Amino acid sequence: MLTVSDVTKYYGKFKAIEHISLDFENGTYALLAPNGAGKTTLIKMITTLLAPTEGEILYNGAEIRRLGAEYRSLIGYLPQKFGFYKNNTPVQYLDYLAALKGVPKAGLKERIGKLIELVGLSESANTKMRKFSGGMLQRVGIAQAMLNDPKILILDEPTAGLDPKERVRFRNIISELSRDRIVILSTHIVSDIESIANRVIMLKDKRIYRNDTVDAIGAELEGRVYETFIPNGERMNIGGGFLLSSRQERGGASVRFYSEEKAEGTLCTPDLEDFFLVAYRDADDSAKWS
Ligand SMILES: Nc1ncnc2c1ncn2[C@@H]1O[C@H](COP(=O)(O)OP(=O)(O)OP(=O)(O)O)[C@@H](O)[C@H]1O
Ligand SMILES: [Mg+2]
Structure with missing residues (x-):
């Protein structure tokens, strides 16, 4: 050992x-x-x-x-x-x-x-x-x-x-x-x-x-990771949430975000990537997204 x-x-x-x-x-x-x-x-x-x-x-x-x-x-x-x-x-x-x-x-x-x-x-x-x-x-x-x-x-x-x-x-x-x-x-x-x-x-x-x-x-973020669909032309509103990722789809974007307060969207199963992004959100962006 x-x-x-x-x-x-x-x-x-x-x-x-x-x-x-x-x-x-x-x-x-x-x-x-x-x-x-x-x-x-x-x-x-x-x-x-x-x-x-x-x-x-x-x-x-x-x-x-x-x-x-x-x-x-x-x-x-x-x-x-x-x-x-x-x-x-x-x-x-x-x-x-x-x-x-x-x-x-x-x-x-x-x-x-x-x-x-x-x-x-x-x-x-x-x-x-x-x-x-x-x-x-x-x-x-x-x-x-x-x-x-x-x-x-x-x-x-x-x-x-x-x-x-x-x-x-x-x-x-x-x-x-x-x-x-x-x-x-x-x-x-x-x-x-x-x-x-x-x-x-x-x-x-x-x-x-x-x-x-x-x-x-990953499970530490249970109940705090959401996904929501934002149609083209609409402004993204995730309240005080923190954007984790967004994926272009037909007619809009599917957005995954972290929120400590109850938010509009579907709760999803948080993973290690979510935790990593939240843990180091104040750190240099290039490190987070590279
Ligand atoms: N020989 C050294 N002399 C002085 N500071 C150093 C030296 N080596 C590393 N550091 C500093 O120590 C800290 C940790 O560096 P380290 O290289 O261990 O990080 P790292 O996590 O491996 O980073 P990276 O992902 O860039 O490889 C950094 O602030 C770095 O600038
Ligand atoms: Mg290193």
């Missing part, structure tokens, strides 16, 4: 996150928060790349930086900014990284082949990566993080730049991988994790804002 125990991180005098406590067991954990909330900071501490200013991170009761190489051999990591050697093929690249990481030579060729198959790149295994799409590169990134068959797989914004089809493929890969390990992934895109996260960890104001299941978080 991995435990983050009352961790606070300062960059100089700037406090990035404070009093974070979390427990991780096998399964998929999504760190869901807008830009700048502290996702990468927390992830880098879990990888030992950064040290907490206060608090500690424990693996089976031992402090991870003290465990050192023993702990690092248990983790796989896809950084948010990931460098590729574009003249390499996936096979060459994984081979090179395996050597860097000290992955044993025995059985390595087979392992690389299996990983390439797992991420759906068998047909491009010997193609130079300069021709790859963003999604293909991210999949090479996941494969390299899996080289040592990690007990803890950490993916920082793994879906950035993926198209819808690649997102579906990504979700399937993660579901497969999370069966017998801890998977921690960060994102600010709700739909990427809605169907695969066992738990969602939301950060706000430098602290944990929610740590619960997708369903439980």
Whole structure:
């Protein structure tokens, strides 16, 4: 078990996150928060790349930086900014990284082949990566993080730049991988994790804002999310409500909104996306809608 125990991180005098406590067991954990909330900071501490200013991170009761190489051999990591050697093929690249990481030579060729198959790149295994799409590169990134068959797989914004089809493929890969390990992934895109996260960890104001299941978080807004149809030419009036989304339809728009007071419209089942939009409504719009 991995435990983050009352961790606070300062960059100089700037406090990035404070009093974070979390427990991780096998399964998929999504760190869901807008830009700048502290996702990468927390992830880098879990990888030992950064040290907490206060608090500690424990693996089976031992402090991870003290465990050192023993702990690092248990983790796989896809950084948010990931460098590729574009003249390499996936096979060459994984081979090179395996050597860097000290992955044993025995059985390595087979392992690389299996990983390439797992991420759906068998047909491009010997193609130079300069021709790859963003999604293909991210999949090479996941494969390299899996080289040592990690007990803890950490993916920082793994879906950035993926198209819808690649997102579906990504979700399937993660579901497969999370069966017998801890998977921690960060994102600010709700739909990427809605169907695969066992738990969602939301950060706000430098602290944990929610740590619960997708369903439980969505259900918090029960009785406060409405949908209404606004015919063309009529002004939208959702009272003091907060607009969540609007969809053009024949003759008008179907509008989904949040209201703390009873409002005109049909009550609907709230979901994680609704909660995310409401939770961060005062934050920068680009983060909410991207
Ligand atoms: N090396 C650093 N020095 C100073 N401040 C930093 C440093 N790294 C991050 N920060 C600040 O700490 C806060 C958290 O940053 P962090 O990168 O952890 O957020 P994030 O949730 O990963 O954001 P994004 O979604 O943009 O990747 C931000 O305000 C950021 O500007
Ligand atoms: Mg980040």
